[in-house]
Amino acid sequence: MGMLIILFLANYLSFTTARSIVSTFQGYQEMETLNQEGIYIANLDPDSQPDFDKIKIDDTQKVYEYLNNNYTYALQVDGFVTSLYNEYEMEVSFNYINEEAYKINQFGLSQGNHLNFNYKFNKEEIPVLVGAGLATTYPVGSTIEITDPATQQLVNLKVEGVLKENTYRSNFYAPNSKNYFNFSIFLPVNKNFIQSASLDLHVNGLMDIALLNSTKEKAMNLNDHIQENLGLEFNFFNQQENFNYFEDYYFYSLTIICTITLILLIVIVCLAIWNTLVSIRLMIKDFTINLLVGLSYSKLRVIFYSYFGVLFSITLAILFAITAFDRYSFWLNKDSIFATYGIFGLISMDWIALLIVLFIDLIIGFAIVELTIRKIKSIPISMGVLQ
Amino acid sequence: MNSIIKLKIRKKTFKKKGFSILNDFELEVEPGEKLSIIGESGVGKTSLLNIIGLLDTQYQGSYKLFDTSVKDLSRNKLAEWRNQKIGFVLQESALINSLTIEDNIKLPLMYANIEKDLTVQDRFKRIVTKIGIEPILKKKPLECSGGQRARAVFARAVIMNPQIILADEPTASLDSKNKEKIINLLFDMNKEFNTTVITVTHDLDVANRHERIITLERNE
Numbered sequence: 001m002g003m004l005i006i007l008f009l010a011n012y013l014s015f016t017t018a019r020s021i022v023s024t025f026q027g028y029q030e031m032e033t034l035n036q037e038g039i040y041i042a043n044l045d046p047d048s049q050p051d052f053d054k055i056k057i058d059d060t061q062k063v064y065e066y067l068n069n070n071y072t073y074a075l076q077v078d079g080f081v082t083s084l085y086n087e088y089e090m091e092v093s094f095n096y097i098n099e100e101a102y103k104i105n106q107f108g109l110s111q112g113n114h115l116n117f118n119y120k121f122n123k124e125e126i127p128v129l130v131g132a133g134l135a136t137t138y139p140v141g142s143t144i145e146i147t148d149p150a151t152q153q154l155v156n157l158k159v160e161g162v163l164k165e166n167t168y169r170s171n172f173y174a175p176n177s178k179n180y181f182n183f184s185i186f187l188p189v190n191k192n193f194i195q196s197a198s199l200d201l202h203v204n205g206l207m208d209i210a211l212l213n214s215t216k217e218k219a220m221n222l223n224d225h226i227q228e229n230l231g232l233e234f235n236f237f238n239q240q241e242n243f244n245y246f247e248d249y250y251f252y253s254l255t256i257i258c259t260i261t262l263i264l265l266i267v268i269v270c271l272a273i274w275n276t277l278v279s280i281r282l283m284i285k286d287f288t289i290n291l292l293v294g295l296s297y298s299k300l301r302v303i304f305y306s307y308f309g310v311l312f313s314i315t316l317a318i319l320f321a322i323t324a325f326d327r328y329s330f331w332l333n334k335d336s337i338f339a340t341y342g343i344f345g346l347i348s349m350d351w352i353a354l355l356i357v358l359f360i361d362l363i364i365g366f367a368i369v370e371l372t373i374r375k376i377k378s379i380p381i382s383m384g385v386l387q
Numbered sequence: 388m389n390s391i392i393k394l395k396i397r398k399k400t401f402k403k404k405g406f407s408i409l410n411d412f413e414l415e416v417e418p419g420e421k422l423s424i425i426g427e428s429g430v431g432k433t434s435l436l437n438i439i440g441l442l443d444t445q446y447q448g449s450y451k452l453f454d455t456s457v458k459d460l461s462r463n464k465l466a467e468w469r470n471q472k473i474g475f476v477l478q479e480s481a482l483i484n485s486l487t488i489e490d491n492i493k494l495p496l497m498y499a500n501i502e503k504d505l506t507v508q509d510r511f512k513r514i515v516t517k518i519g520i521e522p523i524l525k526k527k528p529l530e531c532s533g534g535q536r537a538r539a540v541f542a543r544a545v546i547m548n549p550q551i552i553l554a555d556e557p558t559a560s561l562d563s564k565n566k567e568k569i570i571n572l573l574f575d576m577n578k579e580f581n582t583t584v585i586t587v588t589h590d591l592d593v594a595n596r597h598e599r600i601i602t603l604e605r606n607e
Contacts, residue, residue, distance in 0.1 A: 285481075286484075286485075289482070289483055290483075290494070291466070292469060293494045293495040293543065294466055294469055294471070296463045296465075297462050297463070297466070299498065380443075381442050381443075382433065382437050383437055383442065383475070383477065384437075386477050
């Protein structure tokens, strides 16, 4: 039992580290699409002290007017949650995206067509994409009548396409943190829509806005304009600054996590070897009897490999069950942002992490068995222990 | 007749303890011979059995068993020979307490991968019937008497029909009735299969019933 707990700790540690690395890598790949020359990503200055209560819709309209006239920008805002009937009884999240952001992200569809941004807001149906979880309730071609949370107007949405399962977006500044869009509605944002949108969408849209084909000077001009109208201080990070941020913060954190994991794994392996050797010393009489009647070190090696194979299989099965339950709990709790689809409940990053754990288990198993056998060979065997 | 054991030990050194035993010791044993080794505690009786029984190869000298130099044998081959050519008759406590008497006896068969062999199963039945331990086969060692355990140890030693039996104080802690039983079983094996019997004992009565007695003495 002690050995099982030790090995489970090793596996759990490897699994969480591996999954974090895979998720960060996925986030980094996303970030790279925005990490091009001429792109400046907005970030509210952490040292500024904004007073959001003072911001009025007229002020934000001025900022967006200035943006529309002088810049090409990518805008994507999510987190507008509403109640909309669906078979899973999940809350539905609206994701507002403009054409530039849509082009950059290149979301994959499982059905239907991509978004059309040339619609007339308030005069015709708004073409939307729905997440995979809404596809059966709202198939391609169906319409949804709803009060849009961003404009507070009754709108007719027409489902144009269905996003691929587990379409996600990573947080720019925490690449291993993701929102999944299985219960989201992607609504195309154009100039008319922005004019009708609420203050919330305007302000939230500015938080992660990305200026395309721009310069540091133009970004600073926008910052001045925003500060003048809204009193908000933004930093606009370019490609190099974003990369440096990643290098300085995430790469460093990942290196530390990996180093700590490696040290803990070595400690755990030593503990496992010590545990095995103590067991053998405690059972030296039984061990000697086995050697007397024909147990060879190569047979002992096979026994050890089988033993650790069984233990690792049990720990992997427990890890799988915990992860599957963890994923399933998002469905139970109706947590639409994290509800995901996967084989036996596990999504691709879980499977990749499990494969990495399996690989690490092979190395740990090999290290434990070979070092233990080496140690055992140095224990003198004598009939004297049976007297 | 050719000796099956040809042992020449220059010395066996215990580096940590800083002394050596069995200095310039020579031994030849013929097939079917009944040999007893006696001597005071610490002169190297058990160490000698460890060497003869292929448990210890760390000594200066040479050892030919069945005309094969033991030092040329791999660890796996040594284990195979311990399993198939040598039977160890030990004190009655030398059983694995977590296993039943039957499983203890069948342990060598398991390592030889022949536990399901019909002829082996037949031999198992004959042996346990002959030594009278059928009723205790499903019991754990601690549920049996000392005499029963001693017979179980004997059964395990002979289950592979070995050519050599090494007995290390086989009658220690047994009463005279059980002691007699074990000695008779050993000699019956010797008589029936021409098995070589080498017994280490403190008991002169037991030693005197062997054909040859070797007395080990402390090195100067």
